[in-house]
Amino acid sequence: MKRLPLAGVRVLDLTMMWAGPYATRLLAEMGAEVLKIESPSAWDNIRTLIPLEGIPEPWNASWYFNDYNRDKKSVTLDLAQARGRELFLGLVRQSDVVIENYRASVMDNLGLGYEALRAARADIIMISMAGFGKFGAERDHVGFGPIIEQMSGLASLTGYGDDGVPYKTGVSYGDPVAGKAAASAVAMALIKRQKTGLGVHVDLGQRETMSTLIGEAFVAASLRGEQVAQHGNRDPRFAPQGVYRCLGSEQWLAISARTDAEWQALAVVIGADSLAGLSFHERRARHDELDGLLAAWSAEQDPQDAMERLQRVGVPAGRVLDSEKIHDDPHLAARGYWVELAHPRMHAWKQPTTTWRFFEANPQLRRHAPLFGEHTREVLSSLLGVSEAELDTLQAQAVIGDAPLNAGPG
Amino acid sequence: MDESLLGGVRVLEVGGGFAAAFAARWLSGFGADVVRADPLVESLTADEQVYLLAGKRRMLANQRELRALALAADIVIEDQKPGTLGEWGMSPLALRAEKPSLVVVSVTPFGQSGPYATYAADNIIAFAMGGLMSLTGHPAREPLMTGGSQAYCLGAMNAFGAAVTALYGAMIQGEGDWIDISLQEAAAGMLELYGPGGAYNGLGPHLRSGNHVRAVWAIYPCADGFAGVCALERQIPGLFAAIGDPELQDPRFRDPLQRPLNDDELQAKLYAWFGDHTKDEILALSPKFKVPFGAVLTPGDLLESPSLAERGYFDEVLLPDGRVATVPGRPFLGFPWTPPSILHETAADSAAVRAEWLGLQG
Numbered sequence: 001m002k003r004l005p006l007a008g009v010r011v012l013d014l015t016m017m018w019a020g021p022y023a024t025r026l027l028a029e030m031g032a033e034v035l036k037i038e039s040p041s042a043w044d045n046i047r048t049l050i051p052l053e054g055i056p057e058p059w060n061a062s063w064y065f066n067d068y069n070r071d072k073k074s075v076t077l078d079l080a081q082a083r084g085r086e087l088f089l090g091l092v093r094q095s096d097v098v099i100e101n102y103r104a105s106v107m108d109n110l111g112l113g114y115e116a117l118r119a120a121r122a123d124i125i126m127i128s129m130a131g132f133g134k135f136g137a138e139r140d141h142v143g144f145g146p147i148i149e150q151m152s153g154l155a156s157l158t159g160y161g162d163d164g165v166p167y168k169t170g171v172s173y174g175d176p177v178a179g180k181a182a183a184s185a186v187a188m189a190l191i192k193r194q195k196t197g198l199g200v201h202v203d204l205g206q207r208e209t210m211s212t213l214i215g216e217a218f219v220a221a222s223l224r225g226e227q228v229a230q231h232g233n234r235d236p237r238f239a240p241q242g243v244y245r246c247l248g249s250e251q252w253l254a255i256s257a258r259t260d261a262e263w264q265a266l267a268v269v270i271g272a273d274s275l276a277g278l279s280f281h282e283r284r285a286r287h288d289e290l291d292g293l294l295a296a297w298s299a300e301q302d303p304q305d306a307m308e309r310l311q312r313v314g315v316p317a318g319r320v321l322d323s324e325k326i327h328d329d330p331h332l333a334a335r336g337y338w339v340e341l342a343h344p345r346m347h348a349w350k351q352p353t354t355t356w357r358f359f360e361a362n363p364q365l366r367r368h369a370p371l372f373g374e375h376t377r378e379v380l381s382s383l384l385g386v387s388e389a390e391l392d393t394l395q396a397q398a399v400i401g402d403a404p405l406n407a408g409p410g
Numbered sequence: 411m412d413e414s415l416l417g418g419v420r421v422l423e424v425g426g427g428f429a430a431a432f433a434a435r436w437l438s439g440f441g442a443d444v445v446r447a448d449p450l451v452e453s454l455t456a457d458e459q460v461y462l463l464a465g466k467r468r469m470l471a472n473q474r475e476l477r478a479l480a481l482a483a484d485i486v487i488e489d490q491k492p493g494t495l496g497e498w499g500m501s502p503l504a505l506r507a508e509k510p511s512l513v514v515v516s517v518t519p520f521g522q523s524g525p526y527a528t529y530a531a532d533n534i535i536a537f538a539m540g541g542l543m544s545l546t547g548h549p550a551r552e553p554l555m556t557g558g559s560q561a562y563c564l565g566a567m568n569a570f571g572a573a574v575t576a577l578y579g580a581m582i583q584g585e586g587d588w589i590d591i592s593l594q595e596a597a598a599g600m601l602e603l604y605g606p607g608g609a610y611n612g613l614g615p616h617l618r619s620g621n622h623v624r625a626v627w628a629i630y631p632c633a634d635g636f637a638g639v640c641a642l643e644r645q646i647p648g649l650f651a652a653i654g655d656p657e658l659q660d661p662r663f664r665d666p667l668q669r670p671l672n673d674d675e676l677q678a679k680l681y682a683w684f685g686d687h688t689k690d691e692i693l694a695l696s697p698k699f700k701v702p703f704g705a706v707l708t709p710g711d712l713l714e715s716p717s718l719a720e721r722g723y724f725d726e727v728l729l730p731d732g733r734v735a736t737v738p739g740r741p742f743l744g745f746p747w748t749p750p751s752i753l754h755e756t757a758a759d760s761a762a763v764r765a766e767w768l769g770l771q772g
Contacts, residue, residue, distance in 0.1 A: 002583065002585065003579075003583060004579075005575050005576055005578055005579025005582070005583075005587075006575065006578075006579075018602070022600070026571070030575055045642065045644070049603070049642075050603060050607070063606045063607065063609075063610040064603045064606055064607065066606070067603075067605065067606040103700075132717065133721055133743070135720075135721065136717045136718075136720045136721045137716055137717040137720060138717040140696075140697035141693070141696045141697055142645075142696050142697070142700055142701060142702045142703075143640075143696075143702050143704065144640040144642075144702050145640075146627070146629075146638060146640050146704070147638060147640050147702045147703070147704035148704075150629065150636075150637075150638050150704035150705060150706045150707065151704050151705065151707055152707075152712075153707055153708055153709045153711070153712050154556070154557055154558065155557075155629070155636075155706045156557075156706050156707065156708040156709075157557025157558055158546075158554065158555075158556045158557040159554070159557075160547075160548070160551060160554065165621070165636070166629065166636050166706045167546065167547060167548075167554055167556075167620070167621060167629075168546075168621055168629055168638070169542060169545075169546050169556045169560075170542060170544070170545025170546040170547075170602075170604075170618050170619070171542065171545060171600065171601060171602035171604070172602060172640075173556070173560075175602075176600035177564075177567065180564075180567040180568060180571055181567060181571075181741050181742060182742075183571050183575075184567070184570055184571035184574050184575070185742050185744065187571065187574040187575040187577070187578050188415060188440065188574055188744075188745055189744070189745075190578045191415060191416075191574065191577060191578050191581065192415055192745065194578065194581050194582070195415075200744045200745070201744060202742050202743065202744035202745075203742065203743040203744060204741070204742035204743070205721065205742070205743075208718070208721070208723055208738070208740075208741065208742070209741045209742060211709075211712060211723075211738045212738040212739075212741050213558055213560065213563040214557065214558040214709065214738075215458075215461035215462070215737050215738050216455065216457040216458045216460075216461050216462075216558070217457075217557075217558065217709045218461070218709045218712075218713065218724075218735075218736060218737050218738055219457040219458075219460045219461050219727075219735045219737055220457050220709070221708070221709040221710045221713060222709075222713055222734075222735050222736035222737070223457075223460075223733060223735045225710070227708070227710070228708045228709065228710075230557065231557075232554065232555070233534060233552070233554065233555045235532070235533070235534065236455075237455065238532070241534060242552075243534075243538065243543070243552045243553055243555075244552075245552070250544075250615070250617055252538075252544075252552060252553055253538075254534050254535050254537075254538035254539075254543070256532050256534050256535055258532060262530070311526075311529045311530065314530055315530065316529075316530040316531050316532055316535045317530075317535065318529075318531060318534075318535035318536070318538045318539040319538060319539060320538040320543050320544050320553045321538065321539055321540075321541050321544060321598075322541065322544035322545075322608075322615035322616075322617065323541060323544065323545070323601055323604040323605055323607070323608035323615045323616045324608045324612075324614055324615035325615065326540075326541045326598055326601075326605075326608070327608060327609045329539075330525060331520060331524045331525050331526040331594075332524075332594070332595070332598065334523070334524040334525055335521055335523055335524045335592070335595075337595055337598065338609070346610070347610075349606065349609040349610040350609040351606065351609070352595070352598060352599035352605070353599075355568050355591065355592075355595050355596050355599055356568060356571065356572040356575065356589060356591070357521070357589060357590040357591070357592075357595075358572070358576065358587045358588075358589050359587060359588045359589070359590065360585075360587045360588070361579070361587055
């Protein structure tokens with residue numbers, strides 16, 4: 001593949017926060033032209049979610065906003081105003097994909113539902129990604145990623161197992177999960193259009209996507225009526241397995257012995273040679289005792305050294321890399337995973353490159369996230385032929401703008 | 411005519427791990443002809459096999475056959491240790507040279523290159539190395555692995571997305587590609603604000619905050635289990651109205667700058683309120699007040715959900731012993747989905763696949 005797979009695809013991106021922008025970031029990484037559309041009065045709150053005191057135009061200086069919106073163009077359009085909707089439908093005529101993550105009723109209420117978009121362009125691809133889908137009894141429920149995680153069944157499976165408390169993943173896990181799925185739905189829709197000439201409206205209920213990640217628990221529940229069980233850091237197949245504290249502040253090492261051979265090698269390294277012959281069933285029965293031995297050993301170890309030493313003898317081991325250390329991981333560095341991109345308002349920092357590493361098409365980060373409305377005039381004049389005079393009028397009417405009208409806490 | 415989106419697309423799944431099997435499951439559901447080259451030793455649990463392998467054809471192939479099958483496929487998804495396919499005489503580069511339209515997706519714990527490329531790892535190791543684990547769990551206890559096999563799932567979702575994106579690219583350009591998916595990278599790029607924040611500020615790592623990121627972004631015990639709330643500033647008025655305690659109108663709770671200073675007091679109020687309400691009562695308030703409330707539901711609860719039934723979410727899988735399992739279906743609506751309704755036994759389709767894909771009889 002010589003060119004990026006989505007080169008030549010234009011995406012109108014109405015999404016905000018994380019799930020949708022994460023999806024369109026993936027599309028941009030794959031070569032699509034993504035036009036991020038915000039209203040001067042209703043814009044992506046993630047721009048100011050992290051308060052940046054004393055910084056001018058904080059909505060243009062957010063590393064958090066930048067993380068989900070790089071490689072995109074910023075176009076402002078107030079869809080609550082008739083002229084804004086008209087211009088939007090003009091853009092729809094010249095685009096391949098519209099993606100939105102509003103609550104289920106919002107696009108229809110704006111008069112911009114799928115049928116309206118189809119009237120503008122017959123083969124338009126529309127991706128809707130409400131929390132609980134476009135129809136159904138729960139369609140009006142509101143949800144962010146952690147809510148989706150609770151409602152999907154996943155949180156019920158997460159926990160230490162000794163206190164009955166379910167846990168949330170430490171990020172808004174539902175968002176990137178839905179985002180990854182939504183990006184793949186766009187590729188599917190493009191395949192459909194290529195094969196049939198037809199567009200499609202994709203109804204992605206974020207909770208449903210999330211529940212697909214624990215299918216085996218549904219098998220257990222439906223076949224045997226099994227109640228959920230929280231296993232902490234243990235896998236019923238392997239023993240010992242867990243996370244053990246190392247030297248340093250909050251430094252931990254995950255270790256997993258999947259086979260007798262891995263356990264024998266591990267036992268020797270931690271000085272428990274006499275236990276090297278334990279069978280899996282014995283190891284499982286004595287898991288707490290083995291955890292004590294592993295913890296006593298790891299407490300004296302540098303986590304990186306311990307990981308490398310165990311891996312040298314074939315034992316699965318990995319550091320619990322934290323949000324700082326992960327940026328210094330030598331392996332990710334060797335793979336060129338962290339990339340520093342210039343930004344006009346911020347110093348450079350390590351940003352993740354694409355996860356979809358096409359060897360031949362070789363996607364690369366291209367540009368920082370756009371400033372607010374940075375491409376409005378360029379896009380409206382080049383795609384729709386809007387004159388300079390009208391652009392000025394639109395700005396005076398706040399249909400477009402180069403700054404949020406109501407910047408405040410997210 | 412086959413109306414399924416991926417009808418006529420041949421997918422070879424090589425390796426037998428969770429991530430490759432999950433990615434190929436979605437391809438199968440959307441209509442592709444997926445052949446799983448079964449491993450000599452099965453690593454999936456019985457329940458994982460029901461969920462991940464149903465709907466696929468299964469065969470035992472020797473190395474020579476495997477190479478021929480790969481060249482008869484449109485997409486190969488594999489999760490072998492880097493270099494293994496090359497040892498078998500079918501490196502992705504060689505396959506691609508012979509068949510330029512072929513898409514090969516490799517999904518491995520650490521990717522195809524770098525010092526950890528051949529490290530031994532399972533789900534927990536990849537989850538730890540991807541950064542998510544450092545953020546998950548109670549602050550006074552050890553970091554916690556999220557339930558299921560989430561590192562594998564993230565790898566699978568990326569493998570699926572990359573595969574269909576590359577398939578589209580191949581339709582347009584005539585050429586496929588080889589895609590390197592690392593489980594570590596799949597997670598490392600989705601650390602919410604903590605990832606870029608850690609990189610930008612240099613203020614040290616953010617550590618796990620358990621179920622209480624903030625009082626209004628938390629899971630609480632409720633009258634019949636656990637429930638949660640995630641409110642942004644614009645949802646605070648609705649949240650406080652739903653709770654109905656007039657004291658919440660005080661500036662120490664209403665003012666976004668004062669609220670963090672009074673988080674413990676607010677948390678105590680929310681503990682009390684959640685404790686007095688059931689999951690159903692709390693969920694009913696979500697659409698009414700436009701507040702993101704949730705409840706911790708189990709798979710058993712969801713199997714009984716009228717809303718999911720109305721949306722036709724679940725699939726049924728017939729097992730070889732005649733039992734029927736109910737499993738999550740399509741990840742999204744919009745394309746024909748072929749429920750993977752039958753779990754084939756290992757090697758059950760060897761002869762048929764040899765005949766259809768390789769033109770061999772007997």
